Structure formats: C-alpha cells, structure tokens
Amino acid sequence: MIFDVAARSLTSKSVLIPVESLLGDCSGSRMPAVDPGHLSFDSARQAIESCPTSALRMVAEGERRQFIMDYGECIGCGYCLGVGDGLMRPAGKVLHCGVARAALIRRWDVATGEELLADDLVKEGAAEEIRRLFGRALNIRQVDAGSCNGCEAEIGALTSPYYDLERFGIHFVASPKHADMLLVTGPVTHNMAEALRNTYEATPSPRLVVAVGACGCSGGIFSGSYAVRGGIDAVIPVDAYIPGCPPTPAMLLTGILRVLGAEMRER
Ligand code: SF4
Ligand code: SF4
Missing domain, CATH: 3.40.50.12280 (Rossmann fold)
Incomplete structure (x- = not known):
C-alpha cells in the first residue's frame, strides 16, 4: 500500500495551484456574506439576534438605519446562516483580507439595501x-x-x-x-x-x-x-x-x- 502511494507520488505530474484560484477563497472558513436583496428591518434583527458576537449590528443615523457586518469580529460560527429570510449565506469569497480595520466593516442601508462603501486602503x-x-x-x-x-x-x-x-x-x-x-x-x-x-x-x-x-x-x-x-x-x-x-x-x-x-x- 505504502509503495503504491510512493509510486503514484513519484510518477504523477507536479501541479502548482494557480494563485488566481486561491485569492479570496474562503471555503471551509464558515464566513458569511450578506444578500442585500433580503435586507429588511425584521431580517436584520433576526440575524443580529442569532450572532453570539457583535459582528452583526444595526445603527440609526437620523431616520435611517444601517445594517453592519464586521468581519473583524466574526468568528465564523455559522449561527446566522439560514436565519433572516435568506439575508445571510455562506460566503464564496472574502476579499477583505489584508485591509485596514475600517474596511472589514461593511454597511448597508436597511431601507434600500444599498451598500455604503468604506475606505478600502491599507495604511x-x-x-x-x-x-x-x-x-x-x-x-x-x-x-x-x-x-x-x-x-x-x-x-x-x-x-x-x-x-x-x-x-x-x-x-x-x-x-x-x-x-x-x-x-x-x-x-x-x-x-x-x-x-x-x-x-x-x-x-x-x-x-x-x-x-x-x-x-x-x-x-x-x-x-x-x-x-x-x-x-x-x-x-x-x-x-x-x-x-x-x-x-x-x-x-x-x-x-x-x-x-x-x-x-x-x-x-
Ligand atoms: S458567522 Fe457567527 S459570528 Fe459571524 S456574523 Fe454569523 S453569527 Fe455572527
Ligand atoms: S479563536 Fe482566535 S486564535 Fe483561535 S482560531 Fe479563532 S481567531 Fe485564531
């Protein structure tokens, strides 16, 4: 058995995983993503209640409310997945890696679902x-x-x-x-x-x-x-x-x- 494995290893072609297929890939991390199409006050509240950290939260700015997802506080527990009428789903990619702290915090307008973009720059x-x-x-x-x-x-x-x-x-x-x-x-x-x-x-x-x-x-x-x-x-x-x-x-x-x-x- 061990000789079969060694023979296969020695005779198979060397494969280098292209960097493009690795960049942002978060498979296995259980990080969530927000589907703004399902954002409402109720779905946001349900997701927030399921989260054991303060990674998900809502803040009021005057009459408007913002739904916040802070990747820097997310522990990838997956508790929010499946609640909030489809608001939260498993992330396919997380490109917010190697960025400034402020750029880990994503915000959406609860009324419109529009993302409010943050400064994405590293110092x-x-x-x-x-x-x-x-x-x-x-x-x-x-x-x-x-x-x-x-x-x-x-x-x-x-x-x-x-x-x-x-x-x-x-x-x-x-x-x-x-x-x-x-x-x-x-x-x-x-x-x-x-x-x-x-x-x-x-x-x-x-x-x-x-x-x-x-x-x-x-x-x-x-x-x-x-x-x-x-x-x-x-x-x-x-x-x-x-x-x-x-x-x-x-x-x-x-x-x-x-x-x-x-x-x-x-x-
Ligand atoms: S995966 Fe866990 S920690 Fe992250 S946002 Fe969802 S409930 Fe909160
Ligand atoms: S608990 Fe902290 S140190 Fe441990 S895997 Fe999570 S982020 Fe890393």
Whole structure:
C-alpha cells in the first residue's frame, strides 16, 4: 500500500495551484456574506439576534438605519446562516483580507439595501517602503500573542506544497531582527503584551504588522476577558488585518499578497 502511494507520488505530474484560484477563497472558513436583496428591518434583527458576537449590528443615523457586518469580529460560527429570510449565506469569497480595520466593516442601508462603501486602503507608508526596498522578497516573523493555535495551524499550511508561499519569495524567519513583517495572532494576553512590544521594537524599520484572525483583529471570542488586552492594535500599531476564526491559508495568502500589492505577481 505504502509503495503504491510512493509510486503514484513519484510518477504523477507536479501541479502548482494557480494563485488566481486561491485569492479570496474562503471555503471551509464558515464566513458569511450578506444578500442585500433580503435586507429588511425584521431580517436584520433576526440575524443580529442569532450572532453570539457583535459582528452583526444595526445603527440609526437620523431616520435611517444601517445594517453592519464586521468581519473583524466574526468568528465564523455559522449561527446566522439560514436565519433572516435568506439575508445571510455562506460566503464564496472574502476579499477583505489584508485591509485596514475600517474596511472589514461593511454597511448597508436597511431601507434600500444599498451598500455604503468604506475606505478600502491599507495604511500605505510602510507597505510602499517595503515594496521599494525588497521587491518580491519578504521575511515574516510569526508571533503568537495568545492564540488558541487554530490560526497557527492554518499559517503552517502556507508552507506546504499546495499553497507554496515560497514561490512568491516569502519566507518565515526565526528572529524579528531578520523580519520585514510581523504576522501576529491571538488576543494579546497580559502575559504576552510586553513580549509583543519587544518583538515589535526588535524588528527593523520599515516593518509591517498584520493582525491575523478574529482575535488579532478585535479580540474575537476573548474580547472583554480579564486575561487579554484586546486585539493586536491595543498593544502595537497594525498596518493590515486578516479576518477569520481561523482564516484559511487562502485568506492568509490573499491578505499577505494584498499588503504587498503583489496579488498577481506570481513567480
Ligand atoms: S458567522 Fe459571524 S456574523 Fe454569523 S453569527 Fe457567527 S459570528 Fe455572527
Ligand atoms: S481567531 Fe479563532 S482560531 Fe485564531 S486564535 Fe482566535 S479563536 Fe483561535
């Protein structure tokens, strides 16, 4: 049996998964999407009531109401799917990866279903400088600031032959001194706050910080716990955010390439 597997592996053609089929793919993440065609006050209220976090909410602006979906707080529990008369459905793609925190928050006018667009830009300063200096090569130091390790399992898969992060010239390094980017997971626990700050200080400028997962973006399910400070930006400045609980490797890849402005520059 094992020899059959080895023989098949040695004789089959090498296949590289094209980056276009990975970008934004969120299969397996259980992230929801909003179908504005089914948006009404009642459907929004039902969806909000099903959500165990504050990822779904409604705010009033004068006479008008906005329905809000915050990907940075969504833990992908799927409880909202199937409620609200079809308002929420499984997302096919989540392109809001590697963006500014404000861009993770999507808003719709409840009366018209029209989406109210947010600023979609990553803070450009450090990203521009990194692109200028490093071209296609990037070193990442991954930092666990208090994660459950779900995000680490997905980050680990990035180096597998399937996702093959190294084809983009992107490598993980063991020391912040060699890093251009910190990829940080977890709600920051009190015990890890100083270590995270020290790691940030040890990373030479220009440096990018990317917060990973619902915990990294907002504190996730641990938000408000006595044991945590909150999301990564409660302790160090963050340039871009990748949502999900955990984000899939494809979402991580989308976010990292987006920060570098390198989505389509496959090697
Ligand atoms: S999948 Fe996200 S938006 Fe839906 S109920 Fe869970 S946390 Fe809320
Ligand atoms: S975002 Fe989810 S998977 Fe990642 S550390 Fe938090 S709880 Fe774990």
